[in-house]
Amino acid sequence: MVDAGDPPSTSNGVSLLPDLDLTGEVEKMDSWAFESGEVADIYLGSTMKSKKIQSQRVAIKIFRRIHMDRKMLERAIRDIYVVANEWSRLKHPNVLGFLGISVDLGPSPALITPFCQFGSIMKYLTDSPKLPQERLGVISDIANGLAYLHTEGVVHGNLTTRKILINDAGIPVISGYGLAHPSEHVLKNTMISRSARFTAPEYYIKDPGLKPTAGDVYSFSMVVLEIMSGVQPFHDLEDVYELVMHIKLGGRPSRSKLDPLLVSDHLWGFLTHLWSHQPSIRPDMNGVILTLQTLSRSISEEPDDSGTEPGPSALDSVDELEEVSFGHPWLSDINSQILNGRIVKTDEYPVASGGNSNIYRGQLSHNNGFRIQVAIKLIRVSNDGSGQLSRLLRRLRSEAEVWSRLIHRNVLPFFGVWEEPTVPALISPFYKSGDLQKYLRDCPTADKEKMVLGVAYGLEYLHRHEIVHGDLKVHNVLIDKHGTPCICDFGISKIVNSEGFSTPSVGTPPYMAPELFLVRAETGDGILDGTSTTMRSDVYSFGLLVLEVWTNESLKNRPKLPILTAQAHRSLRPKRSDYGSESINSTLWHLLDSCWEPDPTLRPTVSDFILRMPFDTSETKIIAQFSKVHALSPLVELLCGIIHDCQMLSQNRHTAGQLANRCYRLLLELLEQYTDAEAMHNILNGVTKCLFDIRAKLHGCMKQIGSRIRAILNQREVSQVIESCHSMLSLCSAEFQLIPHLDMHENSHFRSNNGEDHREILDFLAEIQNSQIIAEELLAAHQNDLDQLKSMMQQLLRESQIRGDGLHSGLSANLDGLLELENDQSLHDFQLRPGEAVREGIIPISTSGSYETYQGWYLDKEKVAIKVVRAVHLDSSLREFRRECAIWKAAWEVDQGKHVLPFYGYCQEDGPLPYTVSPWQSNGTASHYVKKHLGIDYIRLIKGIAAGLDVLHTMSLPVVHGNLRGSTILIDQHGNPLLADFGLSQIVENTASPFNQSRGVTSSYRWFAPELCVGEGVLSFASDVYSYGMTVLELFTHEQPYKEIKHANEVIIRACKGEQPPRPSKPDDMDRDLNDELWGLLQRCWAMKPSERPTVQDILSSSPLGGGSDNPVGEQG
Structure with a gap:
């Protein structure tokens, strides 16, 4: 069926080895492909009748679309023959064998390979865990196959899990190689891009480098x-543009949701080495195989669940080294030194990786003479002359300078600098517990309050010394052997108002405050710059860490x-509904929500957060928390009594709650500093006396309060007692150095809480007359109490009238005013019975990513086009197919075949x-029509297309086409354009939902x-108008938009930057009336801001489209 002008065994001088010519030896077993890729369909076949090779089931790979252009077909056949000859010489158990080529099975030469019944590797692992x-072991086999290809001088170029098949013996084999470089013509003309999730970053630039x-x-x-x-790379990134930009900027897959039993620390370190941003740093496949053998042995030596103790190993000996944390007596001997001659790197691969290290x-x-376990932070960069090395060295020196100043229990200690490697390294303690995320995953019962409070204390310390961290997240908090959180990674930290730290820094996107993002302006014509990190942006990140x-x-x-887009920027604030109301209480959520205020000046300071943080102060928890230090038992008893009394002061709950939390934090600090009873005798006595006096004052208040009415009336007096208790705590804290730096914030916090208590009483009294229970209390109250309550209620009414807050209004619940228009059109009259339309032949006359179009006959009388939807497999896909039919039917009924293809x-x-x-x-599609006919009135052609769009846009339920391009426009017998292919169309009322790119095809991005x-x-x-402009350019130039760019991903990046296609300069283009006026119209259609683009009616009434003749669009005279 292939007719390229040459016999099957030769093409343009390239001969196919005789043994590989299987024409007439293979037959298809099914009419439908069992799998479809980006450029080809795979069918099941058989060689049962073959006389050249043994009988077996085979896979038949037939390329799509290349037969549509004769020159393309000739080049493709030549390239396929080259690949076939090369493939046939490759013999390896982990490389898919090649049987030959047949030219009688489809529109292009078919590649014949053994059929692998188990399918791709991920399907196999799903079916057989x-x-x-x-x-x-499977991975090692794949590595052996890939190493063999490299040894034979073959670069695969497009390796993905879909290209790894499992043969009938259960052995993985690599397939799909060879077309990475020999068939550039196929890839270029079909605009198929590589699988982005597996593509190295260097392939997104023009020069991939010297190490393919x-x-x-x-x-x-x-x-x-x-x-x-079991999870695809970058599973959290669905948008193609975001994914490509993420990879180009050095982003790599996230580990946060991966099972640590499947992806261990050693495996992760191995992977970070393989996906290094610079190709020259990556090992070759022989080195990969050796490391895989080591990894395999380490897994086989891990202990099972039987309780058997593991034997000694090199890693065990490292784990037994001393772990130095804050307060360790050795720390003062090491801090901030040059450590040359004293450091030994014990791991070949990193245990963790950051952005540049x-x-x-x-x-x-x-x-x-003792050895200390340390972490060695090495910058990951090569000296390529770009200046990156010098910039990162400056950043390293800045980090060392900031870090060396910091001495706090909740900040990772800094040992010093190791200058012996090619690039200096920063040395700090190595903590086996890992970062905060790993620690909580390994220890789900860990005290979260302790973790949050520890990070807060560390961050408060930084801010008190005017240091902005700039990149606070769970991965930058390590946990020492005592379970204490320590902030680390000061790579982008800066000292406020200090020279040498003026380089803008923004941190890690998921944790960044809104003001740090670059925002695509509402006008669509530029980028709004973000600011650099501040203490307020640290607070925003800290809130997300706590969440x-x-x-x-x-x-x-x-x-x-x-x-970000402006719309995404406005919706950055976390929503409680995303996390479930039970996972976090209302008090803490409101505190966190204040950290995420869009206006940085409205966010609390870290000190404010600590003072307002709600604690679980149940007696059971507190007793367990302090149980290991028996000397604190009397203090714990006093603390529990204070907390109980404070909880009983319901009308002073904010100020009393602050007092209870402050006493609790005081004892937590004492617990952290505790060494032994004898050394801390004076501190223990002083704190005991303080808490005893506070308990006595609170107990006196409890005796005077009595009923709820008395509690309301005595609220001011009780507040004064609580204020005096705070003063006692401040004196105690200052004397014994128990977090005294927070005392300056306690007074303002008390005034705020006192105001909250007062407002709650006013709100309570506003509803007192409607409460039967309170009314009964009033009847039993003393006359003096009644008079005081009347006075308070009068004050409440005056304040309510001034504020206008409507305390008596009884506001109703929220009203849901959103209505959704349902479009349920009936298609019953347009449902054809089997046999009414019959295909003519088995080879489609055209194909796309989702469709195959066949020539056929309707009722044996009329010649028709039968469009088969290849991509429908699920119920949701079938509903989309019916929706397309409904939109097509509605548009045709309005248009009656003038501008819309009849349905x-x-x-x-x-x-x-x-x-x-x-x-x-x-006449086929518009893109083919303009190439085959001369004398076309291009102005009338594009005017007819605009008229078709106008039909859609002005229907009673307006329709957006969504995929306008030359191949979705057909030309009727009179040369008039007809709009077709409504697969992405939407009724306007339904377009509030996000556009789902997975429904499109890669090649459409040039028009999107x-x-x-x-x-x-x-x-x-x-968006239709934008596509219309690209379609006009396509028809006038006979080339796809951005024809100079090979990969569709790069097209997306350029278009999103506002880079329009260059103006055509060929004489033929100018002869087709692509003049200045029309070019100006196209540029307006491509405006970045959608609101600045003309409407279709504007286009129809514009002067460039007003000069078309009334003759048919086709050939003239």
């Missing part, structure tokens, strides 16, 4: 990650890149795939408006 050790095999190593790392974790384990030799700790969940709906009906009961039927248009490619873009009339 494997243990981590077994998965590593390094790209395979990167892809292999992503394959390993998916096989081990790797963390390795090592040993530090102390002066006393993550408290809920045991990763942050929801947070950005992955430091650039004859659909059928979904004739085989596994549904199809639509429309009249045959012999930029707002559809970033964030949650919405189809609109303006």
Whole structure:
């Protein structure tokens, strides 16, 4: 069926080896492909009747679309023959074998390979789950196959898990190689981009570099990650533009939601080495194989659940080294020194990685002969002359300078600098517990309050010394052997108002405050710059850290890149509904919510947060918390009594609650500082006396209060007693140095709480007359009490009238005023019966990512086009197919075939795939029509297309087309354009929902408006106008938009930056009336801001479209 002008065995001088010519030896077993990729369909076949090879089931790979252009077909056949000859010489148990080529099975030469019944590797693992050790064995086989290809001089170029098949023996084999470089013509003309999740960052620039095999190593790392974790790389990024930008900026997959039993620390360190941003740093596949053998042995040596003790190992000996934390007697001997000659790196691969650095384990030799376990922070960079090395060295020196000044229990200690490596390294203690996220995952019963309060104390210490951290997150908080959280990673920290720290810094996108993001302006014509980090932005990040700790969940709906659309920027504030009301109480949520105020000046300071933080002060918890230190038992008893009394003071609950929390924090600090009873005798006695006096004062208040009415009337007096108790605590804190730096904030916090208590009483009295219980208390009260209450209620009414807050109004519940228009059109009359439309032949006359179009006959009388929907597999997909039919039917009924392709009906009961039927248009699509005909009136052509859009946009229920381009416009027998392909169309009332890019195809991105490619873009009339402009350019130039750019991903990036296609300069383009006026109109259609684009009616009335003739669009005379 292939007719390229050459016999099957040769093409343009390239000969196919005789043994590989299987024409007539293979037959299809099914009419439908069992799998479809980006450029080809795979069918099941058989060689049962073959005389050249043994009988077996085979896979038949047939490329789509290349047969549509004769020159493209010739080049493709030549390239496929080259690949076939090269493939046939490759013999390895982990490389898919190649049987030959047949040219009688489809519109292009078919590649014949053995059929792998178990399918792709991920399908195989889903059907037959494997243990981590077994998965590593599979990965080792894949590595052997890839190493063999590299040894043979073959670069795969597009390695993904879909390209790893499992043969009938259960052995993984690599497929799909060879077309990475020989078939550039196929890739370029079909605009198919590489699989972005597996593609190395260097492929997104024009010069991939000098080490092409390094790209395979990167892809292999992503394959390993998916096989081990069961989750595709970058699973949290769905938007193509965000994904590509994330990779180009050095972003890598997130580990936060991966099972640590499947993706261990050692495996993660191994992967970070493989996916290094610079290709030259990545190992070759032989080195990868050796490391995999080490990893496999380490997993096999791990203890099982039987209780058997593991044997000694090198890692065990490292774990037994001294772990130095805050307060350790050795710390003062090491702090901020040059540590040359004293450091040994013990790990080949990093145990953790950051944006520009790797963390390795090592040993530090102390002066006393003991060894200390340390973390070695090495910058990950090569000296390529770009200046990056010098910038990162300045950043390292800044980090060392900031870090060396910090001495606090909740800040990671700094040992010093190791200058012996090529790039200096920062040395700090190594904490086996890992970061805060890992610690809480390994110890789910850990005291979250202690973690949050510890981080808060550390951050308050930084801010008190005018240091902005700039990148606070759970991964930058380590946990020492005592369970104490320590803030680390001061790589972008800065000293406020200090020279040398003026470089703008923003941190990690999910934790960034709104003011730090780059925001696409509402006008669409620029980027609004973000500011640098501040103490207020630290508070925002701290609030998110607390949310993550408290809920045991990763942050929801947070950005992955430091650039946002204006709409996404406005919706940054976390929503409680995303985390469940039971995971976090209202008091804490309101406190956290204040940290996320869009206006930084409205956020609390860290000190404010500490003072307002709600604690679980149940007696059971407190007793357990202090049980290990028996000397504190009397203090614990006093504390529990104070908390009980404060809880009884219901009309002073805010000021009393502050007092209870302050006493609790005082004892927590005492617990942290505790050494032994003898050394702390004076402190214990002083704190005991303070708490005893406070308890006595509160107990006196309790005796005077009595009833609820008396509590209301004595609220001011009780407040004065509580204020005196706060003064006693301040004196005690200052004398014994128990967090005295917070005392200056306690007074203002007390005044605020006192105001809250007063307002609650006013609110309570506002409803007192409506409460039967309170009325009964009033009847039993003394006359003096009644007079005082009357006075208070009069004051309440005066204040309510001034404020206008309507305390007596009894506000009703929220009103849900959102209505959704349902479009339920009946398609019953347009449902065709099986057999009414019959295909002619088995080869489609055109194909796309989701459709195959066949020539056929309707009722054996009329020639029709039968469009088979290949992508329908689920109920949701079938509903989308019916929605397309409904929109198409509605548009045709309004237009009656003038500008919209007529719709004859659909059928979904004739085989596994549904199809639509429309009249045959012999002139084909607009993009092919303009290439085959001369003398076309291009102005009349594009005016007819605009008129078709106007029909859609002005219907009673207006419709957005969503995928306008030359291939979705057909030309009737008179040369008039007809709009077709409503697969992405939407009724305007339904376009408030985000545009789902997965419903589109990669090649359509060249016509898509930029707002559809970033964030949650919405189809609109303006996005149709943008596509219309690109379609006009396509028809005038006979080339796709952005023809100079190969990959669609790069098109998205340029379009989102506002880079319009260059103006055509060929004489032919100018002869087609692509003049200055028309070019100006196209530029307006491509405006970044949708509101600045013309409407379709504006286009129709514009002067460039007013000069078309009344003759048909087709050939003249």
